[in-house]
């Protein structure tokens with residue numbers, strides 16, 4: 001089969017910036033050195049670009065997991081153009097297709113099943129899906145956002161002026177234009193590009209399938225460090241409407257922290273999360289499946305499988321009971337149906353079911369660890 005045409009503009013941009021970052025930057029570091037102000041500025045711009053993509057392009061516009069004030073949307077729109085990752089409209093359109101048709105080699109724009117190179121960068125180097133490059137039917141909602149459309153219309157001007165303007169201005173102010181162009185301009189851009197691209201490549205190859213095996217997405221704490229929290233990609237693919245990717249307090253998800261912090265400042269609103277019981281059930285179903293597979297060759301398989309199923313059913317039962325009363329309790333509290341909710345019969349029932357669930361979780365954990 002004939003390969004699609006090469007997109008020379010993309011190839012040149014990726015190749016030239018990469019060569020400058022790999023050769024000219026180290027050469028300048030050795031022969032001239034960079035000072036701490038330059039390094040700090042490059043790090044700040046790296047964070048600004050990265051989080052405009054994760055909090056803005058990804059969690060706000062592609063998935064609508066929360067709402068943001070126009071001032072924040074302008075900041076994201078500029079940061080996204082600075083990150084040189086195409087317009088919000090185009091990026092979100094690609095990304096929604098990626099979720100809807102994940103791993104489908106013919107439709108998913110960066111299908112991980114086509115290999116590391118393709119999903120990382122190869123998909124942007126040739127006209128693989130030229131027929132839909134200007135089809136924005138799946139982002140009609142975003143077309144109502146004036147900031148999105150303004151950025152889309154002036155994307156080229158914005159991306160060129162930010163990528164040259166910021167390094168030039170900073171270099172002029174700081175007194176070393178060449179160092180600034182190399183560090184704040186090129187190295188920042190290349191690192192920002194490839195760490196983001198890892199989410200499409202590595203985060204679909206390397207890590208744990210904690211919640212689902214229906215697609216290639218993986219949870220990977222190390223990748224989360226490089227991608228402002230987007231490494232928890234298995235969770236993200238199953239609960240894509242959740243503004244969080246790392247849901248535990250100890251998981252590194254600065255994008256979530258940013259969105260939440262902005263909420264306290266009144267800049268973000270309507271933060272969406274997935275129901276806790278659904279998340280726990282998805283995780284348990286995966287543990288059940290893996291344990292069943294592990295047990296199938298065991299000499300005592302039949303007996304152990306039966307016990308496993310029994311523990312699982314008991315746990316699901318208690319989860320259902322607990323979350324049902326929790327929900328009822330919240331409704332009662334909200335509507336103040338009972339004058340003193342804290343002392344009510346419902347509250348003591350809730351406490352009891354909570355205790356029972358904790359015990360059942362312990363028993364399940366104990367049994368699963370014994371099997372391991």
Ligand SMILES: [Zn+2]
Nearest residue numbers: 095099236240
């Ligand atoms: Zn996504």
Ligand SMILES: [Zn+2]
Nearest residue numbers: 199200217233
């Ligand atoms: Zn993905």
